[in-house]
Amino acid sequence: xxxxxxLIDYFSKLVYxxxxxxxxxxELVSHAQRFVFASNExxxxxxxxxxxxxxxxxxxxxxxxLNPEGREHVLRIFGDKDTFNDIPAxxxxxxxxxxxxxxxxxxxxxxxxxxQDLILRDAHFAMRVIRILxxxxxxxxxxxxELTLYSVIVRVAxxxxxQANDPVLIGEGVTRAVIASxxxxxxxxxxxxxxxxxxxxxxxxxxxxxxxIREDILRSIAML
Amino acid sequence: xxxxxxLIDYFSKLVYxxxxxxxxxxELVSHAQRFVFASNExxxxxxxxxxxxxxxxxxxxxxxxLNPEGREHVLRIFGDKDTFNDIPAxxxxxxxxxxxxxxxxxxxxxxxxxxQDLILRDAHFAMRVIRILxxxxxxxxxxxxELTLYSVIVRVAxxxxxQANDPVLIGEGVTRAVIASxxxxxxxxxxxxxxxxxxxxxxxxxxxxxxxIREDILRSIAML
DNA sequence: GTATCGACTTCGCCTAGATGAAGTTGATAA
DNA sequence: TTATCAACTTCATCTAGGCGAAGTCGATAC
Numbered sequence: 001x002x003x004x005x006x007l008i009d010y011f012s013k014l015v016y017x018x019x020x021x022x023x024x025x026x027e028l029v030s031h032a033q034r035f036v037f038a039s040n041e042x043x044x045x046x047x048x049x050x051x052x053x054x055x056x057x058x059x060x061x062x063x064x065x066l067n068p069e070g071r072e073h074v075l076r077i078f079g080d081k082d083t084f085n086d087i088p089a090x091x092x093x094x095x096x097x098x099x100x101x102x103x104x105x106x107x108x109x110x111x112x113x114x115x116q117d118l119i120l121r122d123a124h125f126a127m128r129v130i131r132i133l134x135x136x137x138x139x140x141x142x143x144x145x146e147l148t149l150y151s152v153i154v155r156v157a158x159x160x161x162x163q164a165n166d167p168v169l170i171g172e173g174v175t176r177a178v179i180a181s182x183x184x185x186x187x188x189x190x191x192x193x194x195x196x197x198x199x200x201x202x203x204x205x206x207x208x209x210x211x212x213i214r215e216d217i218l219r220s221i222a223m224l
Numbered sequence: 225x226x227x228x229x230x231l232i233d234y235f236s237k238l239v240y241x242x243x244x245x246x247x248x249x250x251e252l253v254s255h256a257q258r259f260v261f262a263s264n265e266x267x268x269x270x271x272x273x274x275x276x277x278x279x280x281x282x283x284x285x286x287x288x289x290l291n292p293e294g295r296e297h298v299l300r301i302f303g304d305k306d307t308f309n310d311i312p313a314x315x316x317x318x319x320x321x322x323x324x325x326x327x328x329x330x331x332x333x334x335x336x337x338x339x340q341d342l343i344l345r346d347a348h349f350a351m352r353v354i355r356i357l358x359x360x361x362x363x364x365x366x367x368x369x370e371l372t373l374y375s376v377i378v379r380v381a382x383x384x385x386x387q388a389n390d391p392v393l394i395g396e397g398v399t400r401a402v403i404a405s406x407x408x409x410x411x412x413x414x415x416x417x418x419x420x421x422x423x424x425x426x427x428x429x430x431x432x433x434x435x436x437i438r439e440d441i442l443r444s445i446a447m448l
Numbered sequence: 449g450t451a452t453c454g455a456c457t458t459c460g461c462c463t464a465g466a467t468g469a470a471g472t473t474g475a476t477a478a
Numbered sequence: 479t480t481a482t483c484a485a486c487t488t489c490a491t492c493t494a495g496g497c498g499a500a501g502t503c504g505a506t507a508c
Contacts, residue, residue, distance in 0.1 A: 067373035091358035126350035133357035134315040140364035149291035
């Protein structure tokens, strides 16, 4: 395959472009730019005009907010084949969040302008975007629910269950500090919670791996 | 005007249907059903199949989540001319949240089925839906930010500022308990926070009204 | 007028979880 | 092999804010 074909093949696996016409994809791909980031580099900042939609070829990226004192809240962690910062591509607004690489990462960036045109030209693409955004809203509602209505130990238990189905949440760059910031708590409190889950017989863990021993116990602590 | 024309006129003021073709609106309106709720009635529950998109002719409605112990978190408060529960109309899913009237309310319900058809037929309507959903996502991100990165007094200060620009957040049904549940705190803590804002010279208040005295002070406490 | 009732306030106590400090561990490099 | 360093753990202390109890206030009903 030519380099372009590899890229097209790769794009056609993304949630936005599944089963997409390859000629349209070829056109899209021709506008894509490739970026390489080292670990812990800022990709973009909240409030800046958005460059475009980002795709992760390989690596880990955190999406986060900062308060004036510099405290951080991680909204999401993305990995291979994920896309992020789509919102500005749809509403022409500025970046709603900050983005930083958690590991050495290879990314692609697709300029915003392309999207709005595509939405107006292709009703089925528009419908797909609407479905994706609807799922996003549901996900954010769930995040708010978990943050406001459940204690740290419940949130940690749910996170461990989530990790089991999402390899992105394990591995390079996903440190206790990042998990803590994602669960709106501290690394120390995560440690304590994991120890409690272990004493309850739900998991065993060391600093690299968390293993679920009794999913039923874990789920009951997670109130699921 | 005939009753139908009043309704069409009313629909044409909603964010989804501004500047809409009146013939299409007439068709839409013909499927709408009217509902009257007393104060504190359940309109629908999370997890139920969605009846449709709701419109508030007059009244107040809270959208909320409950945890297994019955603790509540209010996600949003809606009032006259607002619409809610649009998500299931786009993705055919179940209700993501619970809804309850906060006052005697008159509502309209527009069956889901109509929307998807409209999206596929009208690219500009689809674009409008995408813009609305994008704004929704931005709003939810802001909510998460405020809940995780700011203390109660900051959240209360921001709420008071929000009230000044949004009459929906004042008046019948919007009790301390509802505000507390919206800010993920308790009525007692709201009282304490308001007293602190008063002592700082930012506001004066009694149990019915909060008046901003020095917006600059309030904004600085709100960290804005 | 007085009774009732729900919303609001105030106060005291209490706890989940934040914070800071002092290790421990394990990976990488010299 | 040893030094370094970042990530992680553990523990002691502290505090924001939750919670229960006891008023207060003001609207509505009688």
